Amino acid sequence: MIDLYYAPTPNGHKITLFLEESGLPYRLHRVDIKSGDQFLPAFLAISPNNKIPAIVDSQPVDGGVPLSLFESGAILQYLAEKTGKLLSKELRERTNTLQWLYWQVAGFGPMLGQNSHFTHFAPQPVPYAIERYQQETKRLYGVLNTQLEKHAYLSGEHYSIADIATYPWALIHERQRIDLADYPAVRNWVERIKNRPATIKAYSLADAS
Secondary structure: OEEEEEOOOHHHHHHHHHHHHHOOOEEEEEOOOOOOHHHOHHHHOOOOOOOOOEEEEOOOOOOOOOEEEEOHHHHHHHHHHHHOOOOOOOHHHHHHHHHHHHHHHHHHHHHHHHHHHHHHHOOOOOHHHHHHHHHHHHHHHHHHHHHHHHOOEOOEOOOOHHHHHHHHHHHOHHHHOOOHHHOHHHHHHHHHHHOOHHHHHHHHHHHHO
C-alpha cells in the first residue's frame, strides 16, 4: 500500500496519474498547503523540503521497514521500478525516458512555476521577470513540440513517466499565457492523455479529495 501525501497541484497530479495507470493500491492524504500543513512535524519527517508530493511505501520490494520518499521525479522513478510499468527496461528507451523526466523536473516545471508566480502572485509587477519567464516558457514549449512532432510520446512511441511528469504542467497552459494552437503537436498529445481512463480518474479524485 502506498500512502500519498498530496495537494491538487501539477506536481501532486503526477503521482495520482501514475498510481491510477499502474493499479497500485494507495491511500490519498490531502495536505492543505494554504493552511501550512506542509510545515507540520509529521509531514516534515516524510518530506523535509516541506513540499508535496511525498509517499510512504509500507511494502517496499526489499521487505524492510516502510520507505518514505519526496520529490516527484524520484517518486515516479521509484514507483516505475517497483511495478515494472511506464519505464522500459530496454537501455535506450529507459535512458530516453529518464532524460525527459529530468528535463521536466529541472526545467519545464520550475520555469513554468516562476512564470505563474510572477504573473499571478507577485505582490507587485516585475516586468523583467514576467518577460524573462514568459520567453523561457515559450522556448520550453517549443522544445516539447519539436519532440512530439517526431514521436507519439516524449521518449518515443510508448507512454511513460516522462509524459506523466510533463502533462499536468502543459494542461494549465492558459495560465502560462500559452496558446497551444502555436504548438499543435503538444495540443494533440495533451488531448490524447486527457482522454486516458486513468487521467480522468486521477483528476476526478482530486476534485473529490
